Amino acid sequence: MSMRPDSKYSSPEPEIKVDCLLKRSVNKTTFTKENYKSRLFILDPNYLRYNDGKLQKRGKEKGRIPLETIKAVETVDDKMLDNKDNVFQIVYLENFDFYTLYIVTLNQEQRQSWIDAIRREALKCGARFNPKYHRGVWTKSLGKFNCCDQRDRGAIGCEVATPEIPDEPNDVSSYHRTPVKINHLPIPTPDPPSTPMTNGSKKPEKKIYIAIYDYTPAEDGDLELVQGEEYEIIDDSREHWWMAKGKKGKKGYIPANYVKKKFDLEIYDWYYKDLSRQRSEAILKEDAHEGCFLVRDSTSTPGMYTLSVFTNEGLVRHYHIRKNSQGQFYISDSHSFSSIPEVIYYHRHNSGGLITRLREPPHRNGKPSTAGFGHSKWEIAAHELEVMEVLGSGCFGSVHKGIWRGMPVAVKSMKENAMSIESFIEEARTMTQLHHPNLVQLYGVVNKKDCFYIVAELMKCGALNTYLQRHKSRLLSRTSQLLDYCLQICSGMYYLEKHKFIHRDLAARNCLVGEKSVVKVADFGLARYVIDDEYTSSAGTKFPVKWAPPEVLSYTRFSSKSDVWAFGILMWEIFSGGDMPYSGMRNIEVVDFVINNRRRLPKPEYCPEKVYQILTLCWQMDPEKRPSFKELVDIVSGLTDGGNYPTIF
Structure with a gap:
C-alpha cells in the first residue's frame, strides 16, 4: 500500500480519534533530527491517516496506513528518539518490507490513549502483531539499534511485545490492558483457555513457542528457525529435537533450546533459569557495568526469584523478588506489580530503593550448542x-x-x-x-x-588445569569463583549420572574453559574405546592412577561412584591452582598410599575446611558411602548460595 497522498484517499468512515501530533519521517531513507512535522492524525475503522493543517482547518492528506498491515504499536523509551519523551511507534508492512512510523505526543496519557485505540482497531481488522519489538531506534551514528546490539535495521526486535489479548483474531470484545502505574509494559499473559469440543472433551491447546535464535537446517527433515517468529510444537517427546510447524505450514525438527514458550519468562534476555549465585556473579563481573543485571531462580528458596545487580563498587548485590498477599511481585513493597517483567521495567526507570537503577542485562555469547548439528546428523562429510x-x-x-x-x-x-x-x-x-x-x-x-x-564444541580458553595454573595468583583468593567451577562440573556430571553414563577419566585436564568463566566436561566416555594397554590397564604408565579410586585400581571396576572419587581429586586440583595431585610420587607409590595406607591428599592451603570436607566425602573407601552427583550438586550449591539478601523497606 502506498504511503503517498492521493485524491482517492477521502474516506467516508467515521473518525474514532483525532489529534495534532508530531511525526518523524518514516524510515525508508536516512533521516535527520530536523524532519519532524506537526500532522493531524485521524484514526478510522480501516486506516490511520495523517493530514496537513489543524483541527479547525484540515489540509491535504499526506499518507495513511491500512490497519490490517500493522505489526506493532509500542512505546519508545524516553530519550531514545533524539532525546524526546512520550514517543510511540507503529511498525507496519508495505510491499513485503517493514517500516516504522514514530509519533511524539504531549504526555504519557495521550500516548497511551493512541496506543490503545490503534491496537484495538487494528485487531478488529485482523492485524497480527510481531512477537518482539525495539524499545529504542536504529541510529546511523551507532550503526545499530540504541536499545540492543542488533545492526540489521530490519531486525524484528529485542523486547517481547504486548500480547494480543483476544481469543479470536476478529473478536476484540475481550480486549483490555491491565491498569499499571507506569508506561507500556511487556506483560506475559497466560494462554486463553482451551475451547470445549461438542462431545464434551477439551480441544488440545496448541503449544506456541518463539524462536530465540536463527537455525539453519543441517539435514533433510530439519526446519529453519527465524528469530522472533512463532512455531507450533507438534511433538516434544524427544529431549533435544522437537517436531515443529512454521507459519507457512512447513514441518520439521528444531533444536529445543532455540525456542521458548510464548509469554514465558525465558523469552526475556535478562532471565537465566538455572543459575547459581556464584555463576551469576561471575557473569555480571565479567560484564562489569553498573546496573548490569539478571533474574534467576532462587536456589536457596525454591519457587522464588532473585535479582542480581552489578554495582559501581565492583560488587554484585542480590535481591529476592517477593510476593505479597495480593499475589503481586515486588522488591520494595511500596512498588508492587502483577508480573516480574513489570517489576523489572519499573526498576529500569527508577532505582526504587535498589543500590542502582537497572540498566542492561549481560551480553550473551552467541547461540548455544545443539545436540549434534541436526536431529539425526552425526556422520559428517x-x-x-x-x-x-x-x-x-x-x-x-x-x-x-x-x-x-x-x-x-x-x-x-x-x-x-x-x-x-x-x-x-x-x-x-x-x-x-x-x-x-x-x-x-x-x-x-x-x-x-x-x-x-x-x-x-570449541572452547576458547583451553584446558582447566592450564587455565588454573596461568591465573593461579588471581584465582586462589577467589573461593567463590573456584566453587563456581566445581558446581559447573558437578552439574555436568549429574547429567551424565542421570543418563547412566560413566566418564572414566574425569580430571582438570579433561575439562575446558570458555567465555564468561564457563567450564565444561570433555571427553566423557572416550576412555572406553582406547586400545592402548598402557592406558587401559591400571598397571600401565599412562593410566590415570592419581584420579582412580581403590576399586578401579584393584578390580578395574568403573561406576558413577568412581567418577565421584575423581571429582574429589579434581576439586583438589581447582583449590590448589592446578597443581599435580600426589606431586613427586610414582604411580605405584600412589596405589600404596591410597589402598594400603588409606591416606588421602592433604588440604590445599587456600581450600576452606568446609570445602575439604566435601573432598573427603568423595574419597570414602567404600563406593556406596560416597555421595552421588545429585547429592554433590545440592552440597556445593549450599556453599555457593550462602549469604544474606538485602531487603528494601
Missing part, C-alpha cells in the same frame, strides 16, 4: 570440514581448530590404532544426543579411509 591450526596434542592424537559450514569447532584427530573406531562409531550417535550446558558438545565424526576425526 569430510568436504564440509576445514581442519586448521593445532590447539594441543596428547597421547592419542592432536586437537585442531576447525570450521564446519562457517561455525568454529574443535577437531580431535586420532592417531592410528589409538582407539577402537568401529566400537566408538556405534556409540557416537547416542553420545551426540548427550547435551548439557556444562558438557562439551560432541557434534559427530568424520570417518574416512585415511583419517578419523571427532568433531566437538
Whole structure:
C-alpha cells in the first residue's frame, strides 16, 4: 500500500480519534533530527491517516496506513528518539518490507490513549502483531539499534511485545490492558483457555513457542528457525529435537533450546533459569557495568526469584523478588506489580530503593550448542570440514581448530590404532544426543579411509588445569569463583549420572574453559574405546592412577561412584591452582598410599575446611558411602548460595 497522498484517499468512515501530533519521517531513507512535522492524525475503522493543517482547518492528506498491515504499536523509551519523551511507534508492512512510523505526543496519557485505540482497531481488522519489538531506534551514528546490539535495521526486535489479548483474531470484545502505574509494559499473559469440543472433551491447546535464535537446517527433515517468529510444537517427546510447524505450514525438527514458550519468562534476555549465585556473579563481573543485571531462580528458596545487580563498587548485590498477599511481585513493597517483567521495567526507570537503577542485562555469547548439528546428523562429510591450526596434542592424537559450514569447532584427530573406531562409531550417535550446558558438545565424526576425526564444541580458553595454573595468583583468593567451577562440573556430571553414563577419566585436564568463566566436561566416555594397554590397564604408565579410586585400581571396576572419587581429586586440583595431585610420587607409590595406607591428599592451603570436607566425602573407601552427583550438586550449591539478601523497606 502506498504511503503517498492521493485524491482517492477521502474516506467516508467515521473518525474514532483525532489529534495534532508530531511525526518523524518514516524510515525508508536516512533521516535527520530536523524532519519532524506537526500532522493531524485521524484514526478510522480501516486506516490511520495523517493530514496537513489543524483541527479547525484540515489540509491535504499526506499518507495513511491500512490497519490490517500493522505489526506493532509500542512505546519508545524516553530519550531514545533524539532525546524526546512520550514517543510511540507503529511498525507496519508495505510491499513485503517493514517500516516504522514514530509519533511524539504531549504526555504519557495521550500516548497511551493512541496506543490503545490503534491496537484495538487494528485487531478488529485482523492485524497480527510481531512477537518482539525495539524499545529504542536504529541510529546511523551507532550503526545499530540504541536499545540492543542488533545492526540489521530490519531486525524484528529485542523486547517481547504486548500480547494480543483476544481469543479470536476478529473478536476484540475481550480486549483490555491491565491498569499499571507506569508506561507500556511487556506483560506475559497466560494462554486463553482451551475451547470445549461438542462431545464434551477439551480441544488440545496448541503449544506456541518463539524462536530465540536463527537455525539453519543441517539435514533433510530439519526446519529453519527465524528469530522472533512463532512455531507450533507438534511433538516434544524427544529431549533435544522437537517436531515443529512454521507459519507457512512447513514441518520439521528444531533444536529445543532455540525456542521458548510464548509469554514465558525465558523469552526475556535478562532471565537465566538455572543459575547459581556464584555463576551469576561471575557473569555480571565479567560484564562489569553498573546496573548490569539478571533474574534467576532462587536456589536457596525454591519457587522464588532473585535479582542480581552489578554495582559501581565492583560488587554484585542480590535481591529476592517477593510476593505479597495480593499475589503481586515486588522488591520494595511500596512498588508492587502483577508480573516480574513489570517489576523489572519499573526498576529500569527508577532505582526504587535498589543500590542502582537497572540498566542492561549481560551480553550473551552467541547461540548455544545443539545436540549434534541436526536431529539425526552425526556422520559428517569430510568436504564440509576445514581442519586448521593445532590447539594441543596428547597421547592419542592432536586437537585442531576447525570450521564446519562457517561455525568454529574443535577437531580431535586420532592417531592410528589409538582407539577402537568401529566400537566408538556405534556409540557416537547416542553420545551426540548427550547435551548439557556444562558438557562439551560432541557434534559427530568424520570417518574416512585415511583419517578419523571427532568433531566437538570449541572452547576458547583451553584446558582447566592450564587455565588454573596461568591465573593461579588471581584465582586462589577467589573461593567463590573456584566453587563456581566445581558446581559447573558437578552439574555436568549429574547429567551424565542421570543418563547412566560413566566418564572414566574425569580430571582438570579433561575439562575446558570458555567465555564468561564457563567450564565444561570433555571427553566423557572416550576412555572406553582406547586400545592402548598402557592406558587401559591400571598397571600401565599412562593410566590415570592419581584420579582412580581403590576399586578401579584393584578390580578395574568403573561406576558413577568412581567418577565421584575423581571429582574429589579434581576439586583438589581447582583449590590448589592446578597443581599435580600426589606431586613427586610414582604411580605405584600412589596405589600404596591410597589402598594400603588409606591416606588421602592433604588440604590445599587456600581450600576452606568446609570445602575439604566435601573432598573427603568423595574419597570414602567404600563406593556406596560416597555421595552421588545429585547429592554433590545440592552440597556445593549450599556453599555457593550462602549469604544474606538485602531487603528494601
